[in-house]
Amino acid sequence: MRSAIPRARSRRTSAIVLSAVLAVSAFAATACSSSTSSGASMPSHGTLEQTQLRIGIPKGDIGALPIYTGVDKGYFKDQGVDVTIDDSYGSYQDALSALNAGKVDLVYDDYVHAILAQSTGAYRLQLVAEGYTAGDGSVQLVGKPTPTNVKSADQIKNVFNASGGFLVPTAGTNDANDAYTVPTIMLMTSLPDLANSLRIKADNSASHLKSLPAGGVVDKLTSGTDTNRAAVLAEPYYSVAMNNNQLINLLDLTRGSTQAMPMGGYFAKQDFAVTHPNLFKAFTGALNQAKDVTSQRATAMSEMQAHYGTMASSTVAASLSFGTFPTTVNVDRVSRVLTLMQGLDLAPYYNIDTMMPPDALRSGS
Structure with missing residues (x-):
């Protein structure tokens, strides 16, 4: 009878060890299945309908x-x-x-x-x-430099009064809807209210906005001497344009109701x-x-x-x-x-x- 006690304890110990080994193995398998070659965790999903x-x-x-x-x-x-x-x-x-x-x-x-x-x-x-x-400063209205006594607000007003003065980046596919992108909406919403005159809406946008492919906006703005033009530039086009030192900021479009x-x-x-x-x-x-x-x-x-x-x-x-x-x-x-x-x-x-x-x-x- 005395010899049966150690054997029973041995069997119980073996069972505990075996359970622990199986638990560790299961955990390892789970860990392997939820990790990737890049070291990132994989969310669970079913069989892909296509790869x-x-x-x-x-x-x-x-x-x-x-x-x-x-x-x-x-x-x-x-x-x-x-x-x-x-x-x-x-x-x-x-x-x-x-x-x-x-x-x-x-x-x-x-x-x-x-x-x-x-x-x-x-x-x-x-x-x-x-x-x-959009982040802070990532969408701007830029223009040609003017004499130092001309305020940005006055320059914007002159641009507003010029036909197609605001250059907005878009596709150039001759579709009227191409005139509207989020940066353009930010401009139309953010124009300073000078005597209630600077408000663009759909019915009068054509006379104020000129749509150009994004890459061409900078060239169009910098190629001439006309200061009654301004361009909406979002990153990375903004940083490209500002590195040539030919343009100045007129209005930060990432402020107020258009922030973030x-x-x-x-x-x-x-x-x-x-x-x-x-x-x-x-x-x-x-x-x-x-x-x-x-x-x-x-x-x-x-x-x-x-x-x-x-x-x-x-x-x-x-x-x-x-x-x-x-x-x-x-x-x-x-x-x-x-x-x-x-x-x-x-x-x-x-x-x-x-x-x-x-x-x-x-x-x-």
Whole structure:
């Protein structure tokens, strides 16, 4: 009987040891399944409906910078998504047209263009992920230098009275809607109220706004001596322009009601988004990892220099005013764009929830 006690204890000890070994093994397996080759954690998602994802990006748009980071650092690959980037599009409208034609599965697009497309019924879009929010000083109204006794407000008033005096960056596709982008809406909303005369709305915008491709705005403004012209410049075009010392700031458009303004997001066709939930869950998981890393200035600068060509020299990259890359979709935040558009008679009332993803948040939620 005495010899049975040690054997029983031995069996109990062995069982405990075995349980511990199995528990450690299970934990290790779980850890392996939730980590990636890049060292980042992988959110759980089901089987991908497809592994290929074609993304269309307007050339030179800083809001899409994390896409390049995600590809370069392997975040999308870790999620099983093979991302192909087409950044040859000269405009937001061109990117939307490519989405509609099935040439790409997802586009980075300016919120104004997407809202106009959705509210008029031209497209059925779903916002998959927010892209970029303007930072302090990242959108400016700039002009030619004038004699020192001319105040910026007076120069702006002269520009307002000149035909097509405000140059706004857009596509040049001869579509009237191309005149409107978030930076343009910021200008129309932020013009100083001089005797109630400086207010642009949809019905009189054509006489004040001249649309040009973003890269051509700087050339148009700097090539002549006319001081009755001013240009809306967002990053990185702003830093490119200001490094030539030929322009001055007239008005910071990242103040007041347009501070921290949502600029653009990632849109898919609604039908495609509904039938590919796991694909977009994997995509947004990797994109959020890329956004966190791109929020570090050193990474953002290196990615700019790697993918934005002559626009991102070391001097320009060092002077960029970066905004932020939200990792959630907040309905109230995006609705700010629609509210400003409606105040300018640019958009009808419609329920913006029709383009929001199922997991979109509201302030306070």
